[in-house]
Amino acid sequence: MxxxxxxxxPLDKTVPGVQAIExxxxxxxxxxxxxxxxxxxxxxxxxxxxxxxxxxxxxxxxxxxxxxxxxxxxxxxxxxxxxxxxxxxxxxxxxxxxxxxxxxxxxxxxxxxxxxxxxxxxxxxxxxxxxxxxxxxxxxxxxxxxxxxxxxxxxxxxxxxxxxxxxxxxxxxxxxxxxxxxQPHGAGEEAPVSHGASCPCCGAPASGGLVLTGDREGLRYLQCSLCETRWHKVRAACTMCGGTEHVDYWSFDTTDAPIQVETCGDCHGYIKLFRQDRDPDLEVVADDLASLGLDAALEEQGFIRAALNPFSFPSR
Ligand SMILES: [Zn+2]
Ligand SMILES: [Zn+2]
Structure with a gap:
């Protein structure tokens, strides 16, 4: 890393004890x-x-x-x-x-x-x-x-x-x-108000999800396509509707592939997760753009993209 x-x-290591998730x-x-x-x-x-x-x-x-x-x-x-x-x-x-x-x-x-x-x-x-x-x-x-x-x-x-x-x-x-x-509120322990995969600060859609490594190993954040803020989302619940019953994780090529896709059978949305714990060089916007081929496969399965890439807008 x-x-x-x-x-x-980096986390402030001078604070004693277990730190709350930001x-x-x-x-x-x-x-x-x-x-x-x-x-x-x-x-x-x-x-x-x-x-x-x-x-x-x-x-x-x-x-x-x-x-x-x-x-x-x-x-x-x-x-x-x-x-x-x-x-x-x-x-x-x-x-x-x-x-x-x-x-x-x-x-x-x-x-x-x-x-x-x-x-x-x-x-x-x-x-x-x-x-x-x-x-x-x-x-x-x-x-x-x-x-x-x-x-x-x-x-x-x-x-x-x-x-x-x-x-x-x-x-x-x-x-x-x-x-x-x-310096928006919610930078502490309080969970910010967020609707689906929309940024709690500015309301824009996420570009994708990020699973962190290093000091924050395994924590999942969504990353805003507009203001670049990351906000915490617990894993194993759909990022879009919050459902937990029909959430599936898909990997392509290998089971530990650094890009994973989360699909939800309830709302039929999907979002890509970029696993920095598997490859710290991943960057949400860049790796999403370079992997748009995965999106075509998911859309063929009837899933709807929840994320927005600032270099690939749905066109008319
Ligand atoms: Zn934002
Ligand atoms: Zn859902």
């Missing part, structure tokens, strides 16, 4: 982005990408993550800029609220991030997609806010798939810093 390369801060884990964002970009590049070079996700797309995702890291480093969010989001976050008593279109319109931080990502990365994209992304950066704030609102409310089909990835990348650098600045 390369603890110094984990984006999760309900929320906030990542060290710069380490998270670095790990994600490096993992995408490793997966990119490993097998040339799966049939569903071409190798060049994993490389593109790595470049976008590197730009997210650079944006956060060069233009960190101020407490004042974070304030409108702080008011919406779940507080341990109530669930997170979705932002209004007018809030999204007036918060320019994420729009600046979106435009920067398009400006830097679109020259490497197919001409037609690059042109439509460029047009979108020239549109008014109301248009951008309406598209962002559609994504945050889960109506992904209302936004072109190419634009979704860039808009979400901009929204994500905004939310992840805002949540970290707010």
């Amino acid at each position: 390369r603890n110094n390369f984990s984006d999760i801060p 309900q929320l884990l906030q990542p060290r964002l710069h380490v998270l982005y670095r790990r994600r970009a490096e993992r995408l590049r490793v997966l990119d070079s490993a097998d040339g990408g799966s049939d569903e996700v071409s190798s060049s797309y994993l490389g593109f995702a790595a470049r976008l993550v590197e730009e997210q890291a650079r944006f956060v480093e060069e233009t960190p969010l101020s407490a004042e800029q974070a304030m409108p989001i702080s008011a919406l976050l779940g507080d341990g008593l109530s669930a997170a609220e979705k932002p209004s279109v007018s809030l999204l319109e007036s918060s320019v931080y994420w729009q600046d991030a979106f435009k920067a990502f398009v400006r830097i990365l679109s020259p490497q994209m197919p001409q037609q997609i690059a042109a439509s992304l460029h047009d979108l950066t020239q549109s008014d704030k109301a248009t951008l806010a309406a598209k962002a609102s559609a994504l945050l409310n889960g109506t992904y089909e209302d936004v072109e798939a190419g634009a979704s990835v860039f808009l979400w990348a901009g929204l994500s650098v905004f939310w992840s810093q805002a949540v970290a600045l707010a």
Whole structure:
């Protein structure tokens, strides 16, 4: 276990006795982005990408993550800029609220991030997609806010798939810093309010589940696709409906494969679990993207994906 390369801060060993399970884990964002970009590049070079996700797309995702890291480093969010989001976050008593279109319109931080990502990365994209992304950066704030609102409310089909990835990348650098600045309640023992596989801080869907290693061996957390918070979920209960009767775990290739899939016969949802206890190099977003072939097999069995990958939106 390369603890110094984990984006999760180590446990405070100076506290005596058995420590309570932390309900929320906030990542060290710069380490998270670095790990994600490096993992995408490793997966990119490993097998040339799966049939569903071409190798060049994993490389593109790595470049976008590197730009997210650079944006956060060069233009960190101020407490004042974070304030409108702080008011919406779940507080341990109530669930997170979705932002209004007018809030999204007036918060320019994420729009600046979106435009920067398009400006830097679109020259490497197919001409037609690059042109439509460029047009979108020239549109008014109301248009951008309406598209962002559609994504945050889960109506992904209302936004072109190419634009979704860039808009979400901009929204994500905004939310992840805002949540970290707010130091949400629930970071202690109190279980945060969470509906299904939705983040208790911001309400966005999980990207997947993570079984930790090291100091927190075996504990399961879900990871937010928007604000990157991890929240604790007990194992052996469905992450989506909480049912315990018909939860099954599937492995592919070998029984101790590092990627496991949890399916539920009650709600017919499924979510991938990334077993860092079996392979500490796994990264939820990167390894999910590189294993989308598993999803096709599960969907053929009638299961519905509960997770959202910020690089693969359900398209229209
Ligand atoms: Zn979140
Ligand atoms: Zn279920």
